[in-house]
Amino acid sequence: MERQDPDPALKPALMQFDMALAEFARARRADPKASSLGVLERSRLLMTLPGGFDALYRRVRSLESAGIFGTSDWARPALLQPALAKHSLRAAGAVTTIVEALSELRMLAVTRGDYFHPGISAEQARHFLTQVMALNLDLLSGQLTEADRERPKQLGTIVLELYRYLVSHLGYESLLDSLVAEVWRLLDQGPVQVDSICEMTGQIAKCLYDPEMKTRGSSDATRLVRALFAPTPASAEDPGLAVYEQRLKDMDDLALSSEASSFARSMFDTGLASPYHAVMLRFLRDTGQDELIPNILGLTMTGLDDLYCYTELVHALIDEAIYPETCQAVYGLTMMLERGSLFTPSVAQALWRQIKLQPSAETNQALAETFGDARPPRVFLLAGVINLLGQPLGVGQGNNPTCQSAIGLSMWASNEADYLLQVLAWAARDNEVLSRFEGQEVSSRDLEPGLVKGTPVDVDPVSLVLIPHLDRLYGEMWRRCENRDEDAHRWINPEFYGWWVSHGFRAVTDVKTGEVRDYEGFIRHFYASYHPFYNGNIPVIHAQPAGIAVTDSAARFVGRHAINILRVALSPKNEMRVYFFNPNNDSGQNWGQGITCSTHGNGEFRGEASLPIAEFTSRLYAFHFDPLELGDLSAIPEKEVARVMDLGYTSWAAPTDRSPD
Template sequence: MALTLDQLEDRFLHSLQAFQEAPSFSKDDKRKRLISQIDLLSRNEEGGQLLYHRLPELDESGFFNGTVWENPNNLIPGLVRGTLLAGSPTSTIEMLNEFRILNISEGRISHPDFSAEQARGFIYSMLVNTFELAFEDFEHEGWSARYADGELKKIRMLFGIVRERVDLQQIKPHLLEKIEVIVAHRPVVVTRIKRILSVISRELTLDLSEKQDRRLSYFINTLFGPTELARKYKSPGQYETALENLDADALRQECQEVGKMMVDTGLVSEHQLVLLQFVRKYHTDMIPEVLALNAHGRADYERHQDFVHQIIQDFIVPGNKQAVYGLARVLQRNIFSQKTAWHAINRLVKIKVHPEVAKRLEQGNLTRFDLSPIQSLIGGILCVLGLPLGVRQGNNPTCQSARGISMWSRYAPAKLINMMIDAATTNNVVFRYEGDQIKSQDVTEGLTQQFDFQLDPVSIVLVPLLDKVYNEMMKRAGLKHFGKDPHASVNPAFYGHWIQTGFRSVYNPALHAVEKYDEFVRIFYASFHPDYNGGHHLIYPVPTGIFITDSSAQMLGYHAISLLRIEKVPETEAWRAYFFNPNSQGKQDWGQGIEPTVWDNGERHGESSLPVDEFVSRVYAFHFNELRLEDKHHQVPVETVAKVTRLSKESWGRKYRWI
């Protein structure tokens, strides 16, 4: 028999009192029991309202003391989504923290180091970072397959109360900035931005006399009605009928307008797919217009016209319409004209997908459309090959695998396609490590325990297998090369021949200390910075390990990225490091005023960048060419090394002993 709200409240108050009165040695145990009562209350709005109004008592009791939520100043709005989806007790404490900050914003709780204005800023930022989750109904079966019903009810309840107490119109500037960041990154998976734009269209009022609202409207139109004709005929069937009544000039103009909006935003509408299929049937000369191809892309299209038509007809459907943009970018990159890639992709379209792989692809299809495994794969490979810097790791600790897929798609497309064929047909991949074969099917586990399927199809197929292989390589390296950073031997074996064999790390695991840091910094500058390496620029990406820090410059952990280039910003002549970050976070605050940007500083789509010295201050490991170093590292100025060292010591360096 279900308990009434009054009974649940009584149990909660009893547990709260027991927690308040508990001696320090039993606080954790009493907190766990209290959380179990809170979980029961959090499954409907009435219980949530009760918890919200009881938050001052809960906060006063010291509930957050000794947890990562203790000091609101140290909390990061961008991490809320992942924490809410992490399951109880983590999700429960996160929910209560949002209620606490809401209370602070309304003046019901005072905090010495966190003002009501700061609390409102946190809530706005949190809402922007969780916007699609805040309006999610969790009806799609993918949610129930991954998360407990009680957890989904908790999240729905939380955001119901947040939306009730926050003026959503106030977050439009923050939403626009978030959208611009996502668009600048050109991600392969656009599910998130589609949901955000859908919610904005449905929930917010846009005033087209305002510049920011016009910009928001442009993004919404790109996705849901890119032309006047598309906005008039919203359903795909009606739109196709309307296209039949256009003369050749009007149809060409429609193609050009739709293609331009795709290039501007990286987004593909259902109308664009209808238009592409229409011109494939009746006006093939206009396909380059719909795809917005330049001269290089048109030449590749004309060279492989029949194959492109087959792909459009058989493999690009409403469930993977983003592949229209992928196809356009593949043609722009002239990948079909690379002989090895051409043979590989011709083989890929004919494969039979392994049942386990097909099951994973089905789990990853979060659209309302049916999508066959092979359609998913072809659409996915087009997007990844077309947008190598758009690959992301999602909520998985698999930055190394995402980095590899990005690197292979950019520099070894045939290698990636062949790996896809093996993985898709056998659910297995094989790598060599120091003379031994490592088969993913023989490895019991990787770093990922619960796989997040909100990834592109290529990653859904490959990452679970790559993750196992990489983890096994790291284990073997740890045993075989004891006392050394295992990445030194693992990265060249995992990524390929272009990884330089020279390797430096700041950390000495035997001494648990940072040593020879001056030399580390000097070698980095002498290897990659054109002012100190003889004016040379990078040819291939450099696998780089960085320390992730929060807005207080506290170390959060390690992360794998790729250094892509070091170049001057044309307008300012300032040197910046441009890098690929697979963690989906473009603009971040790493403390000490260090904030990577994704536009306005010479970034290309998918890149993040920082001034070189700020970037180096977060690097802990990199590969380099020892043969070209000579004595160049001795030319790096003392002042440069000193600045990087200061930034390092005052951030992640506080965790280590320096010798």
């Protein structure tokens, strides 16, 4: 079996594990009920190390012989249920999760013929693993949900690495249909960081076109593969970039125009741009055929106006930022122009500065370590800027506890792009971001690290550079407020995000005890501030930060999380819904009680999530509002208030689940 690269800490950890396993085996022979906690903890530690899963795989027979599964259901593998296995992996305690992980390593060994098990056949084991992996396809993106990220003892990361390990040895073939659906679900959310999506699409291509894999393709799978590898007639067989560029040189004007339009159709179909797209765009610039740029970008009237008013700037952005390695910036550029971003005062000037910006040595190193050295670091950063300005709702926090900072990036890209570019210039060039809090200047330079202790993981270039600074600033503001009698977000959010954050603020939990207080008044204030039927039909003018109590699929409290309320409106089904931005990389989460966030099919714009207003309010714990535009609190129906309270009290607000910050 192919092995993971070993970690220096692996050898001593293995020695300790083997001793613990031997001691456990002796104890179980003497007492069938002897504790397994010691060997399970050693197993958990191994799972956190590169090479650890390989080591456990080779010892799984010994683990079972020693009695690690005891007389539990795991001792009868043929009876195990994939749906229950998902719960054991994703929502159970540490002991259950580690035992389930060991059981799945056992299933892998049986599937591969490395372990003959009298209780289950290789075919049964493979079928079981296929179903478990299909049920956990969200892990293929490499992103952890808020619930996973908050789990203790690195359990979320362990499950993610287990999943990668299983997929690397079983392949994607049996997962194809589920995998294709998962990619489309992620694309519906308009992410700016698409590396994992492209990787998954590459795996889909292998499944479709590998002659040794007898897979049955679908039109949805084919569309994804073509979008990246064969988006146009001249690239139909994925000829390679050099061959494709030569073909462009041999085309006449009519063929070039047709090729450009094919690129635009493919890009808008999926939201993905191909490296071939970047090759042709640069070819048009190099050969002076700029008149085809609107065709290859697929611009409509707004985008054309932006392009024609700022032609020199757009051409400079193409020349400086768009290469095959940064090809997704083609889509970002299109969406930026379609949003009319360059008409916002000061944005064009700020982009000229960004084009000429020379990042610091520290910034260059961080960018190169994350995105490689195929292009200078400043190219990746500029491409990231284009993507973020084109898709403000596509930024995510990655596997980092930085929802507040990610909301800031999205909010500024939408409302105040010139400010975003200013703080980015400070961070990238000067390794410092300046801010003010209650009249005093705050600099990120000398502050202690916040929640992010190292380089952010799984984020776009702008986030990579800015998040550490923003995280430190937010943490410093929090420290200055932490001894106050009310929730610190009341004071921090307007100072951190901008003047448009409303001055009114309600939090339903007591800052010191965590007790829910005046729940009914809290709900009535939210409806009277945001529900068009009760606030005088005033729309959300500026997006407002809010705090939600995240729950898992069993409606159990996981933790608190920041989101951004974008609008409240009737859906196409005539249902009042709250449309919001969730920075956790996956807005389609199941919060229990039948509450599943929607990202498509209920009137969402790309990048939005939504819920019916009662369900959303049931998970809300803090929000801002305009006290001068508050509706009639008594007008909200008693039945609606009671429903929200019931959903809250039977989930996160239940007495046993209440938890202070």
